[in-house]
Amino acid sequence: MTELTDDRFHDECGVFGIFGHPEAANLTYLGLYSLQHRGQESAGIVSSDGEKLYSHKGMGLVADVFREADISRLHGSSAIGHVRYSTTGESHIKNAQPFVVEYARGGIAVAHNGNLVNAARLRAEYEAYGSIFQSSIDTEIIVHLIASSKENSLADRIISALKRVKGSYSLLFLNEDRMIAARDPHGFRPLSLGRLKGSWLVASETCAFDLIEAEFVREIEPGEVLVIDKEGLHSYKPFPAARYTPCVFEFIYFARPDSTIFGANVHTVRKNLGRRLAEEHPVEADIVVPVPDSGVPAAIGYAAASGIPFEKGIVRNHYVGRTFIEPKDSIRHFGVKIKLNAIRDIIVGKKVIVIDDSIVRGTTSRKIIKMIRNAGAKEVHMRISSPPTVCPCYYGIDTPSREELIAAKQSVEEINSYITSDTLGYLSVEGLYKAVKDAGGSFCDACFTGKYPVDTYREEYVPQLALFK
Amino acid sequence: MTELTDDRFHDECGVFGIFGHPEAANLTYLGLYSLQHRGQESAGIVSSDGEKLYSHKGMGLVADVFREADISRLHGSSAIGHVRYSTTGESHIKNAQPFVVEYARGGIAVAHNGNLVNAARLRAEYEAYGSIFQSSIDTEIIVHLIASSKENSLADRIISALKRVKGSYSLLFLNEDRMIAARDPHGFRPLSLGRLKGSWLVASETCAFDLIEAEFVREIEPGEVLVIDKEGLHSYKPFPAARYTPCVFEFIYFARPDSTIFGANVHTVRKNLGRRLAEEHPVEADIVVPVPDSGVPAAIGYAAASGIPFEKGIVRNHYVGRTFIEPKDSIRHFGVKIKLNAIRDIIVGKKVIVIDDSIVRGTTSRKIIKMIRNAGAKEVHMRISSPPTVCPCYYGIDTPSREELIAAKQSVEEINSYITSDTLGYLSVEGLYKAVKDAGGSFCDACFTGKYPVDTYREEYVPQLALFK
């Protein structure tokens, strides 16, 4: 069998929560449905009826994890949910979120999008005092910090816990009578507040509000801790100010095009990336073809800016599962072909500009270009709507290690040669910033520049799974 | 729970076969993978090792029905496979194909795409003599006709059987030592011949050849019975000549855009439909937005012909399962929203042309238009890349009954009012023929015109499931 994971980046998670709605669990399920692109490995919902927490989690897609009876057992008018992705062997139900525990003050559930860079150090410290951990995920340390806090209110316990962690987090907490959202001071990951009739919602992306026809109110602010209870909203800003550095890769690849994050619509930003790319790397050609689906908006932008016609020259098979069974004596890898096919009638005899959002290992690009040449293309010009990816992410995106990133070791010319394109053009970092200017001028661009917003974090970073597994 | 079947037409099946390859079953599995769009209800493969038939079938998608161990138990160098769709309650494993039986001459398996209009009459005749049927599908009568034939060779038995049936069929048969393909004299459904090294392949659509890098040789001709055995190909044309009337709806909606059927590439035909539509129904607007994914090629054609920019203003959620769980007190139907979302940033303040391939009941179009208006559109102009659908199909497409087809009862103006568009334009039948002219001038267009190629069939048509269930 062949895993159909392509060599893209993968965000770790999506979160959704609702407080004060009679169908909290069902709406959370719908919210997770629309955040499914942020994680396909596991899904879970924890609800509260004011007295007790109810939990259902499972491995797989939201549509597979939850049956009607599961939803109906998630009683109560508040709920939080989580979808998770992981490319490692640590794919296990014990790592599925929301994470739920009992401690002296009752039950608490937590759903986390991000990555804590000092989790290993804190965990070692707690274990030294005899604490016992259930999972291999960094999120668990937050629960231990909360349980051992000397503060009285849940909000204060959470704040005291978060003061000790470093890294990226968009968090949702649920206990019996309140829901609390928190976003790290740098604001690495998106998190938004919504409203549906009398209830409050929090979601990783606004597309979750659209589905259930809720209103997008505002983003949770960097460094904000927002407590939602029967009295309403209570906002705290307990952390020292920090530079706002949202993840620019959310715009390039992760977020859904219909979402608004960091103040801008994702599709519009991607189209701008395509426009900039056309300006920076023009080439004479017959058609502009996106790698579906992630390359589509940039290809539309490139086509509009260049005047070269947009064409859907590559078809995507939407019924592809996570794995498929390869022929035994196969010398070809079907991994890309099972998902994508070039349309000969469109391609044959043409000079083709292929638009993709990024190149990771280069193997997928190489296969796509071979496929397009086999369909009769006269020339193939690869255009990438982001700068070369040269560094891994420590803030919640599951990138390959530096050794596997082709751009970390090879020049653009060498990559062009490896993937067999006629020409290859990457968007510049400057072009990137121009394209995202509506969303402000400050981002985490460490994957392209190696400039980590809090670069001292790096020295203490211990690869999470090597230690915890 | 809500079924996520939209109100489109559904083709019943896709077939794939291979003869003379050591990994016959695995390649058939891959072939079915690429024909998955033709049927998602059940999947099956029957293989032969020259002495015995091996079968594995199941309900669900190809990726779910087959595990590695299942494939490895399908021994031998020949195999046929089938994917099936059904919108009725008769969704049961006993109706999954290929249909396999033992009769006096050994085992035989059959995979069928199409519909036999005189199956009920023939079945009643056989039952009167004491024959026993296992399933409620029309295909089973073919096996009874073969089993009771007085001819000696399998090919002759099949020919004598097919001489008695009327309707549409693209068929694959497999017994211990040969594979036989047959296509009805009218050629309603597509069926093509391919070659991979020394082995022969037959598939509903050429996209199945592309995936496994096989060569497309030619179409199986209308009325052809093609026997494939160790000696090679043997072609027969045993039926009286009939008018060639391939199904034009394969071009409009069913077939995959990267396939070549009836002599033309599907995507190219669809783009032409969009161009014609732009000529017939121009309108002043800001953007052309397809209903994904079926409206995309026509929208590209419409945009190119009109000069109005193409925009992906509607996003499709690719993780949607077959059902999802609705909130209990929901007054809205989430069926469309769970799958589609409009991008406000693109739509707001714009005059929008929405392109879809057809309108069946009208309820989906109404919801899509509402969604686009909610996203801030100034005007919404609906354009349909086919004529009004006024009659049901008796040749293998599972259409709603005439009562449910909105265009069968309402004028274009009434439909425009129902779906709440500002203007509505359908492609004319003449425009349709102009767009498909590369594929020849003769088609079955009964769903648009009510002119059934063999209209005497209608009187004897007995709705299949009412009788057989």
Add this chain to the structure above:
Amino acid sequence: MTELTDDRFHDECGVFGIFGHPEAANLTYLGLYSLQHRGQESAGIVSSDGEKLYSHKGMGLVADVFREADISRLHGSSAIGHVRYSTTGESHIKNAQPFVVEYARGGIAVAHNGNLVNAARLRAEYEAYGSIFQSSIDTEIIVHLIASSKENSLADRIISALKRVKGSYSLLFLNEDRMIAARDPHGFRPLSLGRLKGSWLVASETCAFDLIEAEFVREIEPGEVLVIDKEGLHSYKPFPAARYTPCVFEFIYFARPDSTIFGANVHTVRKNLGRRLAEEHPVEADIVVPVPDSGVPAAIGYAAASGIPFEKGIVRNHYVGRTFIEPKDSIRHFGVKIKLNAIRDIIVGKKVIVIDDSIVRGTTSRKIIKMIRNAGAKEVHMRISSPPTVCPCYYGIDTPSREELIAAKQSVEEINSYITSDTLGYLSVEGLYKAVKDAGGSFCDACFTGKYPVDTYREEYVPQLALFK
């Protein structure tokens, strides 16, 4: 893994039916529960609500095959059920009963205990005319005979069908409005009539009546066809008279001790077998130990007749599944030990008489004796409460072939030596007849004597599965 089938005989089936009770399916489920010992491979129930048949079948035990929802979908006030055993590879859901088909006159379901010796010949005849068979079980020919009968009423069609088959059968038929029971003229297999309030019941053994507190009315007579409909009972005797030869092995091993079959209580007969055995093969010893559970009644009888104390010296593990996982390098076969263990405290230093009902291959007896010797027995005397098993059964019991029956090839002395007992004694055929005299003097004892009641059947017997698979 090791199959935990011991080397005993296995009856093929148990049947149960009820007509005229609002909880027909549930009571049939309970009836099958109490007949589970007659077949553990598959279970099924078909019910009728007067208009339609409802079916649920599955592989495994009754308790596993049926969930509450399955029972609730089996509508109506009449139902028949079946449990089946098979030791061959043809263990497949398509062979599960009741067998249900649609034919010209509607639906019909059949449940069969027994074996038809001319089924292969009849099947070949039907296949020659083009009939198609679904399964590899002999029962299916009955349905074809019924479907092709020229008679009008279902009873007459069944009678005309049964006139053509030879062999053993206790049958239950169900169509929309009646239930029909039939027993072959020799009466090989048991079948009894019961009554529960206003409803009629038919079951393989009376223990099924006891469970649901129904009244045992009488046995279905050999050669009787009993029609049960709204008007009540209608009994027919349409077949030529034949010698009554019920299967004596039902008494020795198959039937449950609390059942009454062929006019006698099974436990009482078994105790008598033990008494006779004590008279025929006395030996000086300290304790009488049964092989649980089948040897218990005969051991009680042996102990009572001999005055030697009965002891439960072997314990049975009741939680044994159908298979278990052996250590890889195991040189011992755990097959018996996983199920049975000797109690050293009871055995040590004793002269032990071990009572079992029969010896098939001898391997189990050998292991049991080794186990008893390891527990410290001074002497081990094996006593078997039936004569040596020398011939296979053609009337519904799945015996090993003649080559595998140790007594078919070896003398009692040789068997004694093989199984390592100090002495070995089998009950004589005369002793057997004396013990069962309450049940009448006529039996099928072919497995002990080779005298088949209808010995001409043998020549035409074609091993069923070799042909049909």
Add this chain to the structure above:
Amino acid sequence: MTELTDDRFHDECGVFGIFGHPEAANLTYLGLYSLQHRGQESAGIVSSDGEKLYSHKGMGLVADVFREADISRLHGSSAIGHVRYSTTGESHIKNAQPFVVEYARGGIAVAHNGNLVNAARLRAEYEAYGSIFQSSIDTEIIVHLIASSKENSLADRIISALKRVKGSYSLLFLNEDRMIAARDPHGFRPLSLGRLKGSWLVASETCAFDLIEAEFVREIEPGEVLVIDKEGLHSYKPFPAARYTPCVFEFIYFARPDSTIFGANVHTVRKNLGRRLAEEHPVEADIVVPVPDSGVPAAIGYAAASGIPFEKGIVRNHYVGRTFIEPKDSIRHFGVKIKLNAIRDIIVGKKVIVIDDSIVRGTTSRKIIKMIRNAGAKEVHMRISSPPTVCPCYYGIDTPSREELIAAKQSVEEINSYITSDTLGYLSVEGLYKAVKDAGGSFCDACFTGKYPVDTYREEYVPQLALFK
């Protein structure tokens, strides 16, 4: 559906461990198979290959929880396993054992048979300091005590942990390189040491050694902590001496008759109980009938002492699952009948002595007596091979509460009247002690006398599940 739990007591668990055998996991699986009677709710095995722990647990019987692939993934030459029973709603996989956690010193697994009476108090204490618990079982506190111990070696950490707990425990621990067995100072639950070639085994009962043909070496002593590593055995007695009070109910009901516990064979003790019962409560009768299977040994003893013939007058259905589906309008409870049936032929017209091991709520006895009367018994005399059960158990047996114990509230005469026997006789406490005298004179008999070995435990006992859920 009806739960087929009878109203008996249920022991919580069985444990098995092996150190130093290449097929450790497979032998542990077999060991659990033979301890299945001690717990049917969940099963689990944890193995070690010297570097890492491997775990597989599941709900259900051993035969269902483990497939061959599961066993093969449990690498290494040491393993511990556990079977668990629970009658409460807290039947959840998170409570399945062995319990495995990671803490600062690596991994540790624990399997526990018994009950800790001060677990709730200790847990509250730990939670107050911020510790987080995963399960609702008392065993988890031991892991927290170990993790927070200041000692260096695992053995010392375990000893320091066990010094803080009170109650009953037979424990097995496994870490990467050693297995440690521990039994509480009172020796409430059995635990034995065995040897198989070069490997050491520990099991709740000796029947586990018999199955795999291992040698029974000795019992783990009360208060002993036995460390098994590559160097061999290291025995510690770190606790203050305490009165040896093994659970007498293990002899009466729980343990398997072929096991040797507390120095005596269980079957032999039960036969002695029956003999004493015959002396204390003689009655003129025709037959002695056990309630299968637990009443069999005592019935054999009663029959031998009284001279009244032993008869298997009640048959047990061995195919009974854990639940079955009752008819909806059933006014009778099938719970007993589905499992037991009286043989009329044996019972009718007889004066019957029925032997059972205990009476809990009385409802089962009442149904059994009704069944025997319906089978035609002239008289029914109930004899119980233990004293009246008047108090609940706090040391590991899941008894009903005092309110549900019929003997806690009613006199023997009243019980006789309730269960409708002609006469009723319980064994006296003196008779009980005489029967078990081979096993020594000191027992925990609190369920019969209310004299708890450490009666101060009672005041601090907090019903476990109410607090922890």
